[in-house]
Amino acid sequence: MKIVSIVILPVIVLFIIVYGSLKKIDIYNSFIKGAKEGLVTTFNIFPYIVSMVFAVNIFTKSNFLSFIFRPIEPLLNNLNISSSIFPLIFLRPISGNGSLVVLNNILAVNPDNFTSLLASTIQGSTDTTIYILSLYFGSVGIKKIRYALKAGLFADIIGIIFSFVIVYLLFS
Amino acid sequence: MISIIFAILIIIGIVYGMISGNVEVINNEIFNSSKKALNMILEIMPVLVIWMGLMQIADDSKLLDKISKLISKPLRLLFPTIPKGHKSLGLIASNIAVNMLGLGSAATPLGLKAMKSLQELNKKKDVASDAMITFLVINTSGVTLIPTTVISLRLLHKSNNPYIIIPSAFLATTIATIGGLLYDYFKRRRNK
Numbered sequence: 001m002k003i004v005s006i007v008i009l010p011v012i013v014l015f016i017i018v019y020g021s022l023k024k025i026d027i028y029n030s031f032i033k034g035a036k037e038g039l040v041t042t043f044n045i046f047p048y049i050v051s052m053v054f055a056v057n058i059f060t061k062s063n064f065l066s067f068i069f070r071p072i073e074p075l076l077n078n079l080n081i082s083s084s085i086f087p088l089i090f091l092r093p094i095s096g097n098g099s100l101v102v103l104n105n106i107l108a109v110n111p112d113n114f115t116s117l118l119a120s121t122i123q124g125s126t127d128t129t130i131y132i133l134s135l136y137f138g139s140v141g142i143k144k145i146r147y148a149l150k151a152g153l154f155a156d157i158i159g160i161i162f163s164f165v166i167v168y169l170l171f172s
Numbered sequence: 173m174i175s176i177i178f179a180i181l182i183i184i185g186i187v188y189g190m191i192s193g194n195v196e197v198i199n200n201e202i203f204n205s206s207k208k209a210l211n212m213i214l215e216i217m218p219v220l221v222i223w224m225g226l227m228q229i230a231d232d233s234k235l236l237d238k239i240s241k242l243i244s245k246p247l248r249l250l251f252p253t254i255p256k257g258h259k260s261l262g263l264i265a266s267n268i269a270v271n272m273l274g275l276g277s278a279a280t281p282l283g284l285k286a287m288k289s290l291q292e293l294n295k296k297k298d299v300a301s302d303a304m305i306t307f308l309v310i311n312t313s314g315v316t317l318i319p320t321t322v323i324s325l326r327l328l329h330k331s332n333n334p335y336i337i338i339p340s341a342f343l344a345t346t347i348a349t350i351g352g353l354l355y356d357y358f359k360r361r362r363n364k
Contacts (some may be wrong), residue, residue, distance in 0.1 A: 003256065016230045016233075017226075018230070020235070021340075023233040025229070025232050026338070030228045033228050033280045034227055034229070034251050035225035035228075038217075038222070038225065039212075043331070049209045050209040054206070055177075057264055061185070061189070061198060062184070062189040063188070063192065063194060094177075094181075104325055104329075107326060111329040117336070117337060124316055125316065125342075125344035125345035126314045132283075133308060135280075136287045136308060136311075139284050139288070140287050140291040141297065143298040147305065148192045148300055148354075150355070150359075151355045151359065154352060155349065158347060170339070
């Protein structure tokens with residue numbers, strides 16, 4: 001599995017170059033044309049990235065999350081879950097880097113306890129829904145996203161609930 | 173919706189920061205965030221430029237068309253509004269495949285190209301199309317076969333079995349994706 005994930009990217013690159021050469025197209029000019037497009041896309045997404053980093057960092061640095069989850073800590077202890085998992089659940093849809101930092105802190109305590117297995121499964125099975133929506137819709141100028149956020153968050157909630165069920169059934 | 177989230181994060185952050193006497197940290201964050209965003213974009217840009225270049229080769233050599241034809245049959249069921257053989261299906265498929273292998277950063281340029289391609293088919297340019305929503309439901313539910321970053325962190329903290337979460341994460345993500353697609357399906361049917 002590890003080898004597959006390391007080898008896949010070079011294999012894709014090789015295949016694209018070989019295929020293009022065999023089809024006798026001007027691969028270098030094609031590459032430059034696409035690369036220029038990549039540069040334009042970068043400029044287009046820059047304001048969206050600045051806005052997300054700005055809002056997310058102000059929120060996380062205020063320590064508001066640890067404040068709201070303090071009252072339910074005794075209940076969590078009974079379930080063998082550390083309350084440190086809640087910032088992960090909350091941050092996961094917003095910031096991949098933010099939730100990765102939270103996961104890192106959880107794993108530092110003990111990488112093989114129930115909370116760590118649950119946190120690893122949640123981080124591995126869901127994605128940064130809000131970030132992706134703002135980046136992807138922003139890049140093409142969509143302003144009305146309809147029910148996209150609800151559908152994305154619904155999938156995340158299902159993922160988190162079943163992460164708990166699956167980890168509970170498989171590992172405890 | 174994005175405006176509301178943006179406002180809520182900043183308002184809660186600043187107000188709570190003031191109440192809890194954490195204003196100095198917030199002060200620093202207001203100016204440092206743009207620098208952090210710049211570092212992030214500097215990391216994303218080279219990958220985006222190279223990958224878009226490679227994708228242009230794949231596009232010009234008709235490789236994308238070929239991949240699109242191969243997998244369009246199963247995907248078409250989920251995207252009834254995309255015309256047969258349109259390149260957005262191929263881009264969506266490649267984005268999903270790259271995402272599945274845990275190469276999130278390489279998947280983003282593909283995904284952005286897929287969105288651009290879907291926007292060509294979109295009639296109202298500022299409103300999300302059905303196909304865009306379905307695509308993003310699949311994308312945001314994180315269809316991951318190998319969660320590489322999680323495994324690397326587990327290795328870092330000397331877990332007894334860093335790979336043990338592969339099956340549990342795969343099961344959870346599959347159920348999440350199916351759940352999201354069902355939500356999307358029923359929502360679309362009710363809107364008609």
